[in-house]
Amino acid sequence: MHSYSWSRPAFVGGTESSRIITSVFGLSDDRFTGVPVLEDVIVPRTGITYVTGYSGAGKSKLLELFLSQHPEAHVPSGPADPADDRPLVELFDMPLQKTLSLLGQVGLGEAFTYLTPYNRLSDGQRARARLALAYSESRRLLVIDEFLSTLDRESARIAAYGFQRFCRRNGVSAVVATAHDDLAGALGPDLLITLDYNGEKNVVHQPCMATVPFEETVQIRPGSLADYEELARFHYMGGLDVPPDAFDIRVHVAEVSGKVAGVKVLSSPYPNAWQRFREFREVNEALTISRRTVVHPVFRSIGLAHRLCDPRLASRDNVYIRSALGRFQPFPLSAGYRSVEVADNRETELSAAVAELAVSVEAAGGPEKWPGDRAKAMNLLRERGVELLVGEYVQYRELGGLTPLAHAELSRVRRWFTRCNEALSYEQLWEAARPFLMAGFIAGRETMGDAAAAGSTEVGREAGVSP
Numbered sequence: 001m002h003s004y005s006w007s008r009p010a011f012v013g014g015t016e017s018s019r020i021i022t023s024v025f026g027l028s029d030d031r032f033t034g035v036p037v038l039e040d041v042i043v044p045r046t047g048i049t050y051v052t053g054y055s056g057a058g059k060s061k062l063l064e065l066f067l068s069q070h071p072e073a074h075v076p077s078g079p080a081d082p083a084d085d086r087p088l089v090e091l092f093d094m095p096l097q098k099t100l101s102l103l104g105q106v107g108l109g110e111a112f113t114y115l116t117p118y119n120r121l122s123d124g125q126r127a128r129a130r131l132a133l134a135y136s137e138s139r140r141l142l143v144i145d146e147f148l149s150t151l152d153r154e155s156a157r158i159a160a161y162g163f164q165r166f167c168r169r170n171g172v173s174a175v176v177a178t179a180h181d182d183l184a185g186a187l188g189p190d191l192l193i194t195l196d197y198n199g200e201k202n203v204v205h206q207p208c209m210a211t212v213p214f215e216e217t218v219q220i221r222p223g224s225l226a227d228y229e230e231l232a233r234f235h236y237m238g239g240l241d242v243p244p245d246a247f248d249i250r251v252h253v254a255e256v257s258g259k260v261a262g263v264k265v266l267s268s269p270y271p272n273a274w275q276r277f278r279e280f281r282e283v284n285e286a287l288t289i290s291r292r293t294v295v296h297p298v299f300r301s302i303g304l305a306h307r308l309c310d311p312r313l314a315s316r317d318n319v320y321i322r323s324a325l326g327r328f329q330p331f332p333l334s335a336g337y338r339s340v341e342v343a344d345n346r347e348t349e350l351s352a353a354v355a356e357l358a359v360s361v362e363a364a365g366g367p368e369k370w371p372g373d374r375a376k377a378m379n380l381l382r383e384r385g386v387e388l389l390v391g392e393y394v395q396y397r398e399l400g401g402l403t404p405l406a407h408a409e410l411s412r413v414r415r416w417f418t419r420c421n422e423a424l425s426y427e428q429l430w431e432a433a434r435p436f437l438m439a440g441f442i443a444g445r446e447t448m449g450d451a452a453a454a455g456s457t458e459v460g461r462e463a464g465v466s467p
Contacts, residue, residue, distance in 0.1 A: 340440040
């Protein structure tokens, strides 16, 4: 541990203009002796140190002295070329799985951000991206001046909380400085150094007790689809994938200080009109599907997704989440869910045949330009679509704790799906027969136990957006 002292240097002469000013104001050499600014300020090598105080009090100089004593310390930065317009995800020299996981940990876990160049991110997103880039380069001691100074203070507190959580989980130490003195609660610094304008300092040693910003103002309440539409632009799939009027839709909202900060959309697996069939009614009564979870970018990393994933919000005993993001960031696990295989991901002879057909179609420039036998292709796509729907139905029954159907009953379900598929267009068949890979998670309200109760203190790794 090293202590730092520094005085402003004495006047050492200058140009003719400087000499004229000295003469006009009658300034003698002894008025320019060095003025102590920093005296024996100790900054540790490990943990999180937060330096604050008036402008001109020596914060930046203290960081400069610290850097001079610790050549391994790193000042996080963006791409070397300010005009670099590569998507953010391409700036990391590591496997995609690790890159997406890392971005999720710093609060940048959503598709649009992955594909946005660094120079088009907001100030808050850039701060998070710099942290991720530094970590990817094996930097474990960070020095940051003007820490989150350009952000509004609400966003700064949230970003500071996410910063300290990432650092502590990953063994990263940091010395940060800013004139703003409102981040101590969110950072929970191991050492708080306050520099006064008159050269005095106040040093406070405290345990790592960062508090979740705005936790006391968070409320989970019933909402409406209008609430989801307010945040839908932050979800990579936009609108819902089912007609809301046809399903039993339930919306829950996470409010922060009265603002809509996150939304969860839950629904029945099958349309309400299918309730007349026992096979579908049983599934609708046993299982809830999580259709959307989205958190506003400003409020990511403070545990809102964790709260919105609480299965006890559902009206049925079991909740099923399918998430493309979950393949890289299994965020539901921290909310008490367990991983399950997604039926759509299973490879079959029909899936292989459709994949082979897709190669030919894409080489031709798309379904409309493909010169092959369209009727034969549609038959294949219908068969695959029915296979997917039947496989999904069987899994729904399993996840809902229902007994498997007898062969005759399952045949009725298959015939119903076949009938539904006959109404689909060529383009719709292509979309239905080629689902993209997702991760699956299941939880029951009775299995939450301590996992849900811990949500206010241990928010888990929050990606912010799913599925």
